[in-house]
Amino acid sequence: MTTEPDLSSTAAKLRHQLTAQLAADGRLRSPAWRAAVETVPRHEFVLCFYRETDDPGLTTWTPVTADLVGVEEWLRQAYADDTLITQFDGQEIDWTDPKPIRGAHPTSSSTLPTLVVHMLEELRLHDGMTVMEIGTGTGYSAALMCHRLGPDRVTSIETDPDVAARARDALNRCGYAPRLVVGDGLVGHPEGAHYDRTIATCGVRHIPHTWVQQTRPGGLILATLRGWMRSLGLVRLTVDREGRAEGRFIDGDPSFMIARQQDAPKSLGMIPAPDDGASRSTPYGPDMLTAAGSGFVAQLAMPSARFFSMPADDGTPCTYVLDGRNESFAVLTPKSDDEWNVRQGGPAALWDLLENALHTWRAAGSPKPTEFGVTVAAESQWVWLGTPDGPSWRLPTPAQSTDGSA
C-alpha cells in the first residue's frame, strides 16, 4: 500500500523526471517555468482521466484512477508527457463505474505537457504581468501561471460549469486562488482588462475581437487557429493602439479541441445528387486535403468546408467536399493516374478556391505555416503569406462571407 508520504515523494520524483525530459527536449527553457513544472502537482488536476490506447480501429480510451490501476501506475501516467482526457461529448463521466469509451469526442483534457510549456514559454511572460486564459480545463496550466505570476494576476475562463468546478477544487487543494470565470471565453472578461497576455487552450476559427480589446497595446495574444477540417496552428499576435492585432504562425502544430461555441454544425449539409453541378478535370486529388502543406492551404481556402469519402452506387470512390453554410459542393472522382474529375455547384466553387490558393502557395515555393501571418481588425481578419500586404485569405468571422476569398 502506498502511504501519503510515499505518494508525495513518488510524485515529486516523477515531476522531476518530467521536468528534466521537457528541458532536454528544448521545450522548457527558462528557470521560472522550470520551477513551476517542478512544483505544481499535476496529479491533483487529473485524479480521474481517460488515456488513449493503441488498439487498432476506432479510437478507444481507457479509464485511469488510483483505485483502478493502483497509486503508482496512476501517478506514472499523470506525469507522462501525454494528453489526459477528462470529458467526452460535453457529458460528465460516472466515475463510480467507469467503462472504456469508443467513438466519442473529447471535450476537456489536461493538455500534453510538452505543448503546455511550449505555449507558456512562447507567451513571453515577465514578473508583474497579468494574463487571461481561455479554457481552464483541469486547471493545470492556470496553476503553472499562478506559480509563475501569483494567483491574483491570473484570470482563467471555462465554458463548462462541471469542468470549472473540478478545476476550482484542484486549484484550491494546491493553494491557488486565481480569478476563475465560468462562461464563454470568446467574450473574454472585461472586468479584469487590460491583460498583458491572452492565451487560449481551445482552438478558434477566428480571433475574437474582444480579446484584442481586452489585451493592452503592446500585449500578446497566443492562440490556435483551426477550421472544421484541421488545425492551422499556433499564432502569436501583438496588439496595437488602433485596436488591431498582428503576428505570425509560430512553430508547433497543436490540434486543440475547438471552442464549443464554434464547433461545426452536426449536419454536413445537402449531399449533391449525381447530376448536380458542372464537371471538369483537375490535377489535384483528395490527398490535397490531408497532406501537411496543402491541407493547411485547403483549410484557408475553404474555411467552412468539411469532407468525407464514400463509394458511389457503382463502387467509384468519391470524395465529397461540402460547405453546409451555403450549399456549395465539390465531388472528386478518379479519372486516370494523375487526373481527377471534379463536379462543383453552389455559390462558391470550392475546388477553384483550393486550386487558386495552391497555385499561390506553390509559386511562393510551398512555404511552411511559419511564413504565414494573421491580421485581426475590428471588421475582418485574414491570414497572409509573407507580409501583411501579401496574398491573403479571410478568416470566417461572423460578419464575413464564407467563400474564403479576401
Ligand SMILES: C[S@@+](CC[C@H](N)C(=O)[O-])C[C@H]1O[C@@H](n2cnc3c(N)ncnc32)[C@H](O)[C@@H]1O
Ligand atoms: C484542452 S482543454 C484546456 C486544458 C487546460 N488548459 C489544462 O491545462 O488542463 C480546453 C478547454 O476549453 C474549454 N472551452 C471550450 N470552449 C470554451 C469557451 N468558449 N470558453 C472557455 N472555455 C472553453 C473546454 O471546455 C475545455 O475544458
